Amino acid sequence: METVIVVEDIIKRYGDLAAVDGVSFKVYKNEIFGIVGPNGAGKTTLVECMEGLRIPSGGFIRVLDLDPKADGYKLRQLIGIQLQEGLFPDRLKVNEVLDLFAGLYSRSVAIRPLLEKVGLLDKADGYFDSLSGGQKQRLSIAVALVSDPQVVFFDELTTGLDPQARRAMWGMVSSIRDAGKTVILVTHFMEEAERLCDRVAIIDRGRIVALDTPANLISRIDGGLRINFWLDDLSIVTELENIKGCKLTVSDQDITIQCADRRVVDEVKRVLEHNNCNFHDFTVSKPTLEDVFLSITGKEMRE
Amino acid sequence: MIVLRQFRKLISMEVRVFRREPIGVFFAFIFPVFFLFLTMEVFIPAEAPREIVINYVTPSLMVLIIATGAIFGVPLSIVTYRQIKFLKRLTASGARSLTILGSIALANFMITVLGIALLAVAAMLVYDATLGGSLISFLAGFVFTFLSLGAIFLFIPAVVRSARAANALSQIIFFPVMFFSGVFIPLDMLPDWIARYISPFIPITHAAELMQGLWLGTPLVDLIWQVLILLGILCLGLVIAVRAFRWE
Numbered sequence: 001m002e003t004v005i006v007v008e009d010i011i012k013r014y015g016d017l018a019a020v021d022g023v024s025f026k027v028y029k030n031e032i033f034g035i036v037g038p039n040g041a042g043k044t045t046l047v048e049c050m051e052g053l054r055i056p057s058g059g060f061i062r063v064l065d066l067d068p069k070a071d072g073y074k075l076r077q078l079i080g081i082q083l084q085e086g087l088f089p090d091r092l093k094v095n096e097v098l099d100l101f102a103g104l105y106s107r108s109v110a111i112r113p114l115l116e117k118v119g120l121l122d123k124a125d126g127y128f129d130s131l132s133g134g135q136k137q138r139l140s141i142a143v144a145l146v147s148d149p150q151v152v153f154f155d156e157l158t159t160g161l162d163p164q165a166r167r168a169m170w171g172m173v174s175s176i177r178d179a180g181k182t183v184i185l186v187t188h189f190m191e192e193a194e195r196l197c198d199r200v201a202i203i204d205r206g207r208i209v210a211l212d213t214p215a216n217l218i219s220r221i222d223g224g225l226r227i228n229f230w231l232d233d234l235s236i237v238t239e240l241e242n243i244k245g246c247k248l249t250v251s252d253q254d255i256t257i258q259c260a261d262r263r264v265v266d267e268v269k270r271v272l273e274h275n276n277c278n279f280h281d282f283t284v285s286k287p288t289l290e291d292v293f294l295s296i297t298g299k300e301m302r303e
Numbered sequence: 304m305i306v307l308r309q310f311r312k313l314i315s316m317e318v319r320v321f322r323r324e325p326i327g328v329f330f331a332f333i334f335p336v337f338f339l340f341l342t343m344e345v346f347i348p349a350e351a352p353r354e355i356v357i358n359y360v361t362p363s364l365m366v367l368i369i370a371t372g373a374i375f376g377v378p379l380s381i382v383t384y385r386q387i388k389f390l391k392r393l394t395a396s397g398a399r400s401l402t403i404l405g406s407i408a409l410a411n412f413m414i415t416v417l418g419i420a421l422l423a424v425a426a427m428l429v430y431d432a433t434l435g436g437s438l439i440s441f442l443a444g445f446v447f448t449f450l451s452l453g454a455i456f457l458f459i460p461a462v463v464r465s466a467r468a469a470n471a472l473s474q475i476i477f478f479p480v481m482f483f484s485g486v487f488i489p490l491d492m493l494p495d496w497i498a499r500y501i502s503p504f505i506p507i508t509h510a511a512e513l514m515q516g517l518w519l520g521t522p523l524v525d526l527i528w529q530v531l532i533l534l535g536i537l538c539l540g541l542v543i544a545v546r547a548f549r550w551e
């Protein structure tokens with residue numbers, strides 16, 4: 001596998017705070033590499049060091065064999081960047097924004113097909129301030145792609161979007177990878193990382209706490225399935241606990257059962273129905289990256 | 304050359320954004336001409352010799368146009384772009400900081416040139432204003448004044464964060480500075496203590512004297528003080544800008 005990015009022992013301090021505290025990893029060609037973690041974990045600081053927009057306090061970075069610190073301008077001609085924050089002037093039209101950014105790079109793609117790809121063709125003549133949140137994000141993607149870069153960085157691409165717009169964005173990111181590019185995707189949505197990324201680095205307080213494919217990360221935590229429901233009457237709990245292969249936790253009236261397979265789910269249901277229990281909101285779920293984060297760090301992703 | 308293309312694209316973007324802002328267009332192009340008529344028709348005493356007065360008023364109002372760009376135009380563009388992280392966005396796309404700032408300055412220069420040309424045409428056609436000195440030295444003085452005033456007011460983006468604050472600060476600076484520098488009211492009509500103790504500390508005062516001198520055809524040797532003072536202001540402005548400018 002061809003290595004596109006090398007990060008070794010990167011540290012970035014702000015005063016006493018080490019926002020990034022000794023991070024190392026490699027990114028390979030044509031993968032979607034996720035950097036996930038809660039707000040304030042240091043994700044933006046880390047990617048902006050890779051883009052040469054911030055200067056690390058220590059460590060070694062090569063992106064496309066260039067040092068972002070020494071060759072920032074050269075590097076930024078070759079990569080595409082979507083910033084976590086970053087708007088355009090209200091009174092510029094969509095096609096004018098793209099024309100401007102196309103003109104800043106030494107090479108660029110045709111603008112109309114690009115607008116079509118991000119679904120903004122009918123908004124080409126619209127002013128930036130007339131766009132919805134999702135459309136603004138899509139323009140931001142188009143700007144990141146206008147130079148036909150080999151490596152694209154997305155930072156919190158879908159924050160603030162409704163679920164439907166988010167899904168549309170996911171489709172777009174996958175298609176970028178399928179077009180042969182390498183994508184670095186920063187997000188605090190574990191579900192997004194799980195769905196999209198080929199590999200994920202989970203970071204917490206400036207350090208990588210796990211790095212693997214989403215499937216491997218999830219398979220590390222025991223208990224394949226998770227059953228959730230709540231009961232009016234808790235007297236049945238003892239009988240449920242006696243079901244084989246069933247790990248049960250009670251919190252108020254909320255019951256969580258971890259188990260290895262489907263048979264336990266059927267058995268739990270049978271016991272509940274057999275005893276004419278009143279149970280509500282019965283759900284069965286697989287563990288997610290959120291559970292991985294919880295099991296590694298002992299805290300919830302969001303409070 | 305990619306840098307030239309970047310300049311071209313950034314300048315046309317900046318001019319476009321300016322064109323779509325009616326208040327800016329009004330202050331750059333319409334207000335100075337309107338003020339010219341107001342001064343000539345209303346403010347000056349009826350017995351004053353108009354054909355002489357116009358040659359003082361015209362260069363003063365040109366300084367008004369330059370100062371408008373220096374106090375409002377450039378700082379507000381910079382602060383707004385910085386606030387919405389557009390400056391960072393441009394840097395992230397392979398444009399250098401100097402290219403970006405240079406384009407903002409050049410776009411503003413072009414707007415200023417147009418405003419001054421409009422004013423000159425109105426003054427010449429309606430009131431028979433005439434350039435008494437050499438065109439070359441007048442133009443050189445204009446560019447120099449633009450640079451000097453442009454540089455000194457770069458302290459505005461360094462001390463404020465938001466576009467609103469920049470706008471408020473620019474307003475607070477603009478009106479007193481205009482009144483006490485001899486641009487709106489001739490210095491000899493101001494109270495003596497203002498002319499003596501306040502006006503000399505306003506950069507615009509020296510800019511107005513230089514531009515008036517060059518318009519009237521005063522020999523350059525007699526303007527050497529104004530040139531030196533503006534040069535000092537230019538250097539001071541650049542030093543402050545380099546030291547205190549915040550990119551984010």
Ligand SMILES: Nc1ncnc2c1ncn2[C@@H]1O[C@H](COP(=O)(O)OP(=O)(O)O)[C@@H](O)[C@H]1O
Pocket residue numbers: 014017019037038039040041042043044045046
């Ligand atoms: N320019 C800065 N100055 C000081 N502290 C900063 C700066 N940028 C980020 N931080 C701090 O560094 C930590 C990581 O921030 P950030 O990289 O933005 O996290 P994330 O993108 O994961 O939410 C936070 O505690 C944040 O307050």
Ligand SMILES: [Mg+2]
Pocket residue numbers: 043044045084156
């Ligand atoms: Mg962030």
